[in-house]
Amino acid sequence: MGAWDIIKIVMQIFGGMGTFLVGMKILSENMTRLAHGKLKKMLNKTAKSRFAGVGIGTVVTIMGQSSAFTTVMVVGLVNAGIMTLFQATAIIMGANIGTTLNAWVIAIGGSEITVFFLSLAAVGVFITMFSKNEKMKSVGNVIAAFGLIFVGLKFMSGALTFEEGSAAFEAVSGLLAKIRNPVLLLLIGIAVTALVQSSTAVNAIILTMASLPVPIIIGGGGNAALYIIIGSNIGTCVTALISSLGANPNAKRAAVIHFLFNLFGAVIFMIVLVCWGNFADTVLAGIFPSDMAVFGKTGLGLALQIATFHTLFNVINTLLFLPFIKYFVWLAEHIVPARKQEKKGDIIFEDLDERLLRSPSVALGFIYQQSGKMFSYAMDTLDLAFHAFLKKDMDTAPKVTEKNRELAEANRLAVSYLVKISTASLVTEDENTVSKMHYVLNDIMRIGELADNVTKYTHHYVEDELVFSDEFLEMISGMYGKIQTLYSRALGVFLSKDAAGLGEVDRLEDEIDAARRALVDRHIKRLNEGKCQPQNSGVFINLVGNLERAADHITYIAHSID
Numbered sequence: 001m002g003a004w005d006i007i008k009i010v011m012q013i014f015g016g017m018g019t020f021l022v023g024m025k026i027l028s029e030n031m032t033r034l035a036h037g038k039l040k041k042m043l044n045k046t047a048k049s050r051f052a053g054v055g056i057g058t059v060v061t062i063m064g065q066s067s068a069f070t071t072v073m074v075v076g077l078v079n080a081g082i083m084t085l086f087q088a089t090a091i092i093m094g095a096n097i098g099t100t101l102n103a104w105v106i107a108i109g110g111s112e113i114t115v116f117f118l119s120l121a122a123v124g125v126f127i128t129m130f131s132k133n134e135k136m137k138s139v140g141n142v143i144a145a146f147g148l149i150f151v152g153l154k155f156m157s158g159a160l161t162f163e164e165g166s167a168a169f170e171a172v173s174g175l176l177a178k179i180r181n182p183v184l185l186l187l188i189g190i191a192v193t194a195l196v197q198s199s200t201a202v203n204a205i206i207l208t209m210a211s212l213p214v215p216i217i218i219g220g221g222g223n224a225a226l227y228i229i230i231g232s233n234i235g236t237c238v239t240a241l242i243s244s245l246g247a248n249p250n251a252k253r254a255a256v257i258h259f260l261f262n263l264f265g266a267v268i269f270m271i272v273l274v275c276w277g278n279f280a281d282t283v284l285a286g287i288f289p290s291d292m293a294v295f296g297k298t299g300l301g302l303a304l305q306i307a308t309f310h311t312l313f314n315v316i317n318t319l320l321f322l323p324f325i326k327y328f329v330w331l332a333e334h335i336v337p338a339r340k341q342e343k344k345g346d347i348i349f350e351d352l353d354e355r356l357l358r359s360p361s362v363a364l365g366f367i368y369q370q371s372g373k374m375f376s377y378a379m380d381t382l383d384l385a386f387h388a389f390l391k392k393d394m395d396t397a398p399k400v401t402e403k404n405r406e407l408a409e410a411n412r413l414a415v416s417y418l419v420k421i422s423t424a425s426l427v428t429e430d431e432n433t434v435s436k437m438h439y440v441l442n443d444i445m446r447i448g449e450l451a452d453n454v455t456k457y458t459h460h461y462v463e464d465e466l467v468f469s470d471e472f473l474e475m476i477s478g479m480y481g482k483i484q485t486l487y488s489r490a491l492g493v494f495l496s497k498d499a500a501g502l503g504e505v506d507r508l509e510d511e512i513d514a515a516r517r518a519l520v521d522r523h524i525k526r527l528n529e530g531k532c533q534p535q536n537s538g539v540f541i542n543l544v545g546n547l548e549r550a551a552d553h554i555t556y557i558a559h560s561i562d
Contacts (some may be wrong), residue, residue, distance in 0.1 A: 013205075016155025020367045023148030023198070024066070030141040031063050033344045037535045050322055052539055057094020067099035068197065068239040070356055071258050075244050077354030082366065088254045089432035093261060093322060096314040101201045103310045106153065106207045107303040110320070120153060121147025133430060156208045177217065182227045182274055185218070186266070189231020199236035204312065205227065211303040223273045223280050226309050233262045233313065241433040243355050253332035254551055260328060265317035282442040284308055367417055371440055374410050375557060376412040379487050381407065382550060386453035386480055389543070397455040409450045411441050436560045440494075443553040450546045450553075457546075466536050475513055475522070476544065479515040483507060483551050490558035494562050497561045509555045516548040525536060 053468060061070045074091050077083040083091075088229040124144025128137050193202045206225055209215065216222045237259040244255035273279055284305035321328065355364035377378050381403040388396035415438070460466065486508040493501040522542055 011373045013156050014471055015203075016152045017196070017201060018152070019148055020152030020203060021198065023110035023150075023152060024200060024215055025147045026141055026148065026197070028069055030138045030145065030243050042558070050086075050325055053087055053090025054094035054097070054144065054322065057091035057096075058098040058385060059094075060091070060102055061095040061098025062323070067095040067199070069100070069473075070095035071237075071255070073356050073359055073362060074241045075251045075254045076358075077366075078254040079244075079355070080247050082369075083343055084238065085250060085253055085257070085332065086325055089257050089325045089328050090322070091259075092254070092258045093318045097311075097318060098305070099200065099236075099312055100311040102306075103307040105149075106200075106204050106210065106519055107300065107307040112302060117150035118147060122149055123147070142302070143199055150281055153204060153208055156205065177216065180224065182223075182270065184259065185224055185227035185543050186231040186270065187470060189228035189233075190235040191231075193232040193235025194238040195310060197236075197239045199232040202232040202235070203306075206483075207303045208305055210306055211300050214450040215302055221280075222277060225306055227270070228281060228307060230266045230273075230313065234266055237262055249336050252336045256332045256335055257328050259323060261317065263473050264321065265313065268320070269313055274310065280305060280309070282329065286422075290470045353419070357420055357424065360421050360426055361430055363417070364437075365420050367414060367421070367431070367437065367493070371414065371444070372491060374407065374414065374444050375447075375451055375491060375494065376440070376449070377403070377410070378407055378444045379484075379554075381448050382451040382454070383484070385451040385458070386547075389454055389458045389461065392458065394455075394459055394462055397459070400451055400455050404448045404452055407445065411445050414441055440560050444524050446553045447550050453546050454543065457543045460539050468536065468540070469526075472519070472523070472540070475515075476547070479512060479519065479544070479547060482512050482515060483547060483554070486512065486551055487554050490554045493558045499561060502558060502562075505558045509551055512548060512551040516544050519544050 008024055057070060057074075060073075061067050071092055074088045074095075075081065078085065078088050104377075120143050124140045124146075124147055127143060128138075129138030131137050133139060179188070189202060193199050196202065198458070206218070206228055209218070210225065218228065229428070237255070240255040240258050244252045258483055285301070288301040288304040290301040290305075292304075356366050381400055384396060384403070385400045386398075388394075418434055418441075426434065459466075486505065487507060488503050489501060492498070495507060520541065
């Protein structure tokens with residue numbers, strides 16, 4: 001075999017791998033789009049049952065077609081405080097089970113049915129090109145992605161298909177047959193998976209070699225290929241570990257738990273396989289004989305044996321470790337200690353986690369919840385300013401200014417996050433939500449600005465030595481009480497997206513409008529009767545008007561769910 005022959009084989013393998021990974025990426029993105037609502041609900045589900053967590057992790061991974069996708073999302077949700085470590089651990093275990101489906105698809109893909117799968121690339125493209133329906137376009141992309149995956153596998157298979165006894169076959173099989181050390185094979189699995197950040201890609205190479213007309217046997221057969229599969233399960237943890245860098249301690253712990261789960265499982269299985277040297281030949285071959293026929297193709301038994309082991313590895317580990325989730329959490333907490341408590345000012349929300357952008361619908365759900373915190377923060381600012389007015393307290397003004405500075409920074413981050421979500425391929429429902437969220441954030445900022453206006457009226461109240469009657473202060477306090485009730489109802493409607501509550505929101509807003517009119521009418525009457533100082537009018541009218549405008553913005557936020 002000449003140098004050019006080796007280069008062609010390597011280039012074809014890399015080309016096939018690239019096509020395979022592109023297909024996996026398109027498949028993951030479009031499966032996520034098709035299941036965007038369900039995916040968001042499942043990942044946000046706070047199930048206390050560990051079995052439910054495993055089920056959620058399994059299903060979400062099948063939807064996203066990647067355990068790395070699920071674990072990175074879980075790290076993001078833990079970082080955001082949406083999910084506990086206990087819940088995350090169960091979901092991570094389920095993710096490891098869900099990813100084993102890919103191995104079965106790849107193993108069966110070595111059969112004659114591959115010809116059918118290859119044609120899916122063209123079928124999917126035609127559906128995407130000629131369909132005007134958004135959902136059907138996603139379906140077409142999923143079909144095309146399946147085709148690309150098998151095109152990639154076919155490329156790799158073609159690169160590694162040699163005639164038995166040929167120089168090329170002897171060179172490649174002879175080289176791989178020399179690698180027999182279990183630890184070295186394990187490290188190869190870890191290193192290659194960490195490099196490509198996809199255990200599925202590594203499995204694809206192993207399964208492709210196993211399903212060739214003349215299989216290329218790693219390490220001379222036996223358990224050798226299984227050691228690489230074990231290593232790939234450890235290597236896939238690298239993606240989550242990298243994603244946790246810069247995150248809070250709990251997010252790092254979630255990534256560490258994923259690593260510990262696979263590490264402990266690897267240790268157990270390595271010991272079993274080293275002690276049981278003919279495990280593959282006695283157990284796995286007993287389930288799938290090497291010469292069994294699958295969809296018209298014989299000799300796929302070896303690939304199915306490897307796929308079976310991959311499933312057994314993750315299912316058995318989950319069954320073994322599921323009762324000990326709290327100990328995994330305990331160990332992770334000791335490996336990643338809590339940060340020293342730092343004195344912080346008011347924090348509206350944690351950093352908007354970009355890990356969640358892997359699933360735009362989940363990221364959008366997260367920013368939606370965080371906007372509710374911004375809403376509350378803005379109302380706290382208004383509350384602080386209003387009560388300072390009643391107390392004629394000018395010292396509160398710097399506090400209001402600082403809270404508005406925090407609010408402005410949160411708004412900047414939230415808008416930037418929404419822009420990043422917008423760059424993803426969104427379904428129409430999510431596009432509409434993104435658009436509405438920009439208006440919601442603007443309404444929240446207006447409430448903070450109105451609070452700043454109130455502090456200016458307090459300044460005039462004190463500096464100009466204005467006098468307001470007890471009747472006025474009582475009436476305006478009553479109006480503000482209605483605003484507080486309106487806010488409480490509007491926040492509930494916004495967070496729950498319960499349109500049934502909009503009727504009460506509108507009723508309260510009408511009452512506040514009526515209260516403003518009554519206050520202004522009473523003030524004009526008192527002016528005409530000479531019972532009120534004319535210099536009070538500027539502060540009076542503006543204060544009442546600003547509070548009524550705050551009620552308007554609160555109502556707009558509630559109606560954003562329409």
